[in-house]
Amino acid sequence: MIIARRLVLAMLLSLASLMPAWAQPLLLVDRANLQVLYAQEAGNPWHPASLTKLMTAYVVFEELAKGSVTLDTPVTISRKAFSQPPSRSGLAVDSSVSLKDALYILIVKSANDIAVAIAETIGGSEDRFVVMMNDVARRMGLTGTHFVNAHGLHDPAQVTTARDLAVLSLYIEQTFPQYMPMFSTGVVTIGKTRMESNNGLLEGFAGTTGMKTGYVCASGLNLVATVDRGGRQLLAVVLGGSSGRERNERAAELFVNALNGRVSPTGQTVLTLANNGGAPTDMRPNICGKDAQTYVKAQEAAFPMGLKDQPTYLTDTVALREYTAVDLGRVRNNIALPRPRPAHVPMFPAPASVESADIEDVLRPGVTALGGMNITLPRPRPADL
Template identity: 65%
Template sequence: MHFARRLGLAFLFALASIASLAASAAANPLLLVDIDTLEVLEAQEAGQPWHPASLTKLMTAFVAFEQISLGNVSLDTPVTLSKAAVALPPSKSGLPADSAVSMQDALYILLVKSANDMAVAIADTVGGSEAGFVALMNDAARRMGLSATHFSNPHGLHDPSQVTSARDLAVLSLYILQNYPQYAPIFGTEEVTIGKRVYESQNALLTKFAGTTGMKTGYVCSSGLNIVATVERGGRRLLAVVLGASSGRERNERAAELVLRGISGARTGQNLIALPNQAGAPVDMRPMICGAQAKAYVAAQEAAFPMGLEGQPSYLTDTVAARSYAASDLGRIRTGVPLPRPRPEHMPVTIVPTGQPGAVAEAELRPGLSATVTAAGIPFPRPRPNF
């Protein structure tokens, strides 16, 4: 009798623990934004500080795009992998030290494969060093008004001081889409080949959710599984952010569900720029993703959100042709030999911050309305981008 009672109490305790974990999971950040109006269609803990994992590479790409536009590097500039870059843990390209690819190919491998070694190689090439490049990343974050964001490295491998929020990731992503639409195909590419090597994206929406145009996934134990996804459906362009998922299934299904709710009419009336960030330390998901609580946490997540599980319905049922890109190995290039760098054909432009330090005027984050200057400081009008 006493044994049965103890067993019953243990069972109830386990249920309570799973319920507690599920409740905490329900607070994970979710955000859906209308790309064209900046209206927040749905938000949940969007200002909560969070570890970005490989979503860091969105800023790595932005800084590279910006430096290309300024003429400091070009898409043809060789990007060489150092021994330090090659020594990083996966995900990585697998290319040996001193291997080189063009900047364009490096950006594809960075964003499709989420290669950590390529992130450092780009940082060394663009910033002169990893530390110099990280300084450029944090300067860009300041100019964008990303008040919850700080970068410590260009790849997203865990660092306690590397932090952002769903709100800031959405703003960063929209700056990329607005100011550098010519690079949109990279974010929508599912596969990159280089010789016999094949690098595949972890963004399942690209091939299973019609209308998906990009952008990036990320994962470390302390962040859980993250995604920023952009979708065009029914004349609408939407951007979804999901942070802290327990699995790739949950991450992708939740992003698709957010988009479908937005198309169905979900809205808050808020503007993304006005959405506040929260103070405090970032959430550490390690105990629930990689620690002792992981098994119970995943079970709770599956019970609370079963979409995509075996025998359950799924939002990811479309068949979409995968976009592929072929990169080229330039071979092994020793560093220290100066190489010519051709200037880009277009006029270099850069964003100018307005208002107080770190503040961004709402009008700056809309296609065709950004305040820009040439490298010489002379205002230069740009036509509205053709998305």
């Protein structure tokens, strides 16, 4: 049995040598000081797939901060939203959920119908929302990123880099830490439907705090993950995995190497990494094409972690954080809305007026409101005294 297994492994290794060498982007960042601990092709153009939804969520967070919407704002599934390919929430046309519940479904389930419904709610249309996404990318300095849709379903012009995804993720955490529990949630239930995250680190690698997975044939399997463990705050980006196993194990390997002191700062921060430009790699032939089976077998031979009878980095048993969303029911046109209550007449004199806080008080210093919004760069955390 052992001899046979070695022969199979040798065959797979020979297959690996015959396959074209694909530069799989990998990036490991110390979130405490933004130092790059490991980078491989981190500036190469890549299709983001559902990692797009990190930006979708960020745009919503900005609008929440501005007060243009609230977490209770209803998000309704239009016919366009309902018609999106999987993954989907399972909600019917005209069904509504709160914006808070929609964000949880967007992030955990990666539901494409919810992404479009959110875009229509915030921007009035998905096209206008995409303009907002690209405006944020410009203000963040994501020079290798361009969005065409809000969900990440494949479009040749939808492109990003590992570097840009890391910077975007840092902005989410530093600007809107109150929403980070959404990214660490592993399960969302709505009615009898149970939706689970594809981020295997959430239940297999202690200290994982998020963030998002993504997959289309042209991108392979992508992951942005964050870990707080052993006094370290780390972020990993893995793009182009041949399987969920490979994607999750490679991210965990990056974290283990950092936690065990096997990697050191490269002398660059994530902000000084350069994007390379050019056309994004198309993984479709290797992931979904006629060469897919051979390619996946070769990748398994080159990186067998997590395969049956092989060691794994995902050795922990972590209880998944769960969230319950509520279907608010179906909303139809031409139905009279509830009438507002009569105006309140106070019985006692009103107290002295108090001015509302400016938007700058809601966002972090350096971020101004609406059209003039300027996003300061992510900041290293202060050194411990």
